[in-house]
Amino acid sequence: MTYPSTSGTPLLVTGGTGTLGRHVVPLLRAAGHEVRVLTRHPRPDADGVTHVTGDLLTGEGVEAAVAGAHTVLHLAGGPKGDDVATRALVGAARGADVRHLVYISVVGADRVPLAWLRTKLESERAVADSGIPWTALVRPYLALHGRRRRPHLPVRIPGKAGRAYREGANLTLEGAATGRLTWEEFLAERVAEKATEAPARS
Numbered sequence: 001m002t003y004p005s006t007s008g009t010p011l012l013v014t015g016g017t018g019t020l021g022r023h024v025v026p027l028l029r030a031a032g033h034e035v036r037v038l039t040r041h042p043r044p045d046a047d048g049v050t051h052v053t054g055d056l057l058t059g060e061g062v063e064a065a066v067a068g069a070h071t072v073l074h075l076a077g078g079p080k081g082d083d084v085a086t087r088a089l090v091g092a093a094r095g096a097d098v099r100h101l102v103y104i105s106v107v108g109a110d111r112v113p114l115a116w117l118r119t120k121l122e123s124e125r126a127v128a129d130s131g132i133p134w135t136a137l138v139r140p141y142l143a144l145h146g147r148r149r150r151p152h153l154p155v156r157i158p159g160k161a162g163r164a165y166r167e168g169a170n171l172t173l174e175g176a177a178t179g180r181l182t183w184e185e186f187l188a189e190r191v192a193e194k195a196t197e198a199p200a201r202s
């Protein structure tokens with residue numbers, strides 16, 4: 001099932017050139033989506049994937065990147081300033097016709113008192129307060145690999161907490177909510193529910 005009103009309009013992926021993005025962009029293409037990637041470095045367009053040069057920290061090129069995009073997958077991130085970057089993206093998305101914002105956060109953003117994680121939490125809040133329908137994913141690493149692996153962290157965390165992170169202690173599936181439906185199945189259910197809710201016409 002394809003979401004009906006979005007065909008022919010691009011889906012913007014920030015961070016589409018990064019570790020996560022390099023997995024996600026081909027999956028979106030395989031699902032038939034036209035993809036636009038925001039990157040700080042000019043890159044050649046490829047089949048169904050266009051690139052817009054811009055920088056979320058300076059705001060350069062961000063409006064052009066979101067213009068006409070129905071959905072934004074915000075995967076861009078770095079060691080500093082993710083909150084600033086996310087606010088710039090959200091501001092531009094609010095001024096455009098974006099209908100869904102997807103943000104990749106980090107597990108523990110609301111619990112671990114690290115400056116970097118605070119920027120993730122602030123980013124989650126900016127997305128949630130945007131007024132645009134949104135989704136935040138907090139365990140993308142598990143979603144990609146499906147099992148424990150040593151994570152790459154953009155900042156060095158000292159002491160026991162750092163050791164636990166490096167050993168992947170935060171990546172347990174115990175107690176984690178795991179999706180059982182595909183997005184298509186979810187939408188199909190919603191459409192069926194709406195159809196039964198609709199009043200009979202005379």
Ligand SMILES: NC(=O)c1ccc[n+]([C@@H]2O[C@H](COP(=O)([O-])OP(=O)(O)OC[C@H]3O[C@@H](n4cnc5c(N)ncnc54)[C@H](OP(=O)(O)O)[C@@H]3O)[C@@H](O)[C@H]2O)c1
Nearest residue numbers: 015016017018019020039040055056057075076077104141
């Ligand atoms: N990898 C994981 O397992 C994992 C797990 C949990 C959460 N996350 C989060 O997911 C996000 C992506 O992670 P990653 O591992 O894919 O990172 P990554 O490999 O370091 O890639 C970073 C991406 O962000 C883009 N980017 C950085 N600063 C930018 C800016 N100022 N403006 C525009 N684009 C910018 C880069 O694009 P260009 O270099 O092309 O400009 C690149 O595509 C991060 O927020 C990270 O914290 C990742």
